[in-house]
Amino acid sequence: MKLRMLEKKDIPYMLEWMHDPTINCFFRFDAESQTEESVNAFIEKSRIDTTNQHFAVVDDNDIYQGTISLKNIDYDNEKAEYAVCFRKSAQGKGYSSFATKKILRYAFKDLKLNRIYLNVLKKNERANAFYKKIGFVYEGCTKEDIIINGKKMDLNWYGFLKTTKL
Numbered sequence: 025m026k027l028r029m030l031e032k033k034d035i036p037y038m039l040e041w042m043h044d045p046t047i048n049c050f051f052r053f054d055a056e057s058q059t060e061e062s063v064n065a066f067i068e069k070s071r072i073d074t075t076n077q078h079f080a081v082v083d084d085n086d087i088y089q090g091t092i093s094l095k096n097i098d099y100d101n102e103k104a105e106y107a108v109c110f111r112k113s114a115q116g117k118g119y120s121s122f123a124t125k126k127i128l129r130y131a132f133k134d135l136k137l138n139r140i141y142l143n144v145l146k147k148n149e150r151a152n153a154f155y156k157k158i159g160f161v162y163e164g165c166t167k168e169d170i171i172i173n174g175k176k177m178d179l180n181w182y183g184f185l186k187t188t189k190l
Contacts, residue, residue, distance in 0.1 A: 025122045027079040027092065030067045034080050034088040038063050041090070041111045050148045052170060081110070081123040089114035092123045094131055094140070102138035104131060106184075124158050125190050132186045139185055143169075146178040160184045 030038075041047050042055035042063075070078040078093040090110030097104040106127070110119055131137045144151045146165060156162065160182035168176035 025084065025089075025119060026082055027123060027126055028082060028086075030070055030078055030080045030091065032064060032067065034067070035060050035063045037088040037111055038091065041109055044112055047109065047112060050145050050151070052172060079123075079127070081114075081119050083119075089117075089119050090123070092127050094127060094135070097135065097137070099135075099137075102136065104135070104137055104140055106140045106142040120154060121158060128184060128190060137186070139183055141181065141183045143179040143181050145172075146180050152180055155182045159188055159190065161188070 039058060039060070042058045045056075048055040066078075070076065075097045076093065076095045077097065078091055080088050081090045081092055082088055088111075090108065093107040094104040095107055106124075108120060108124065128140060131140055141163075142155065142160065143166075144155065146152070161184065163181045163183050166179045166181065169179040170177050
């Protein structure tokens with residue numbers, strides 16, 4: 025397992041999870057309508073965008089398993105937002121734990137950040153359990169914070185400080 029820059033060869037695998045209704049039901053963006061062209065544009069933009077860094081998580085054969093990101097990197101306030109998503113076939117195999125620990129180390133050591141935060145739908149029980157298990161600290165819930173498909177949804181917020189043990 026390793027992290028690397030996203031590449032064009034990852035597009036079919038990225039579309040796999042984007043078009044999977046058991047995965048995209050937790051997204052705030054319209055993943056179902058993503059195309060090869062739109063994903064390619066995302067990959068190209070990720071190569072030059074310094075405030076949003078996206079990485080492919082790949083297996084030992086360099087096959088894409090998922091994407092992990094630091095978004096909205098704020099160097100002045102030493103913080104960034106964490107995001108992650110994996111193909112269904114990669115879930116439960118340790119990729120998320122590996123990639124999360126790696127990107128947290130990168131954020132704290134290389135980018136000199138102090139805080140990584142995330143928000144997740146309260147109803148996404150699997151993700152909430154994972155974030156707690158990896159060491160993110162639950163910071164609260166914002167009620168009816170976003171609307172997805174016409175439904176008001178609650179968001180759980182988590183944080184991870186540089187001083188937290190990985």
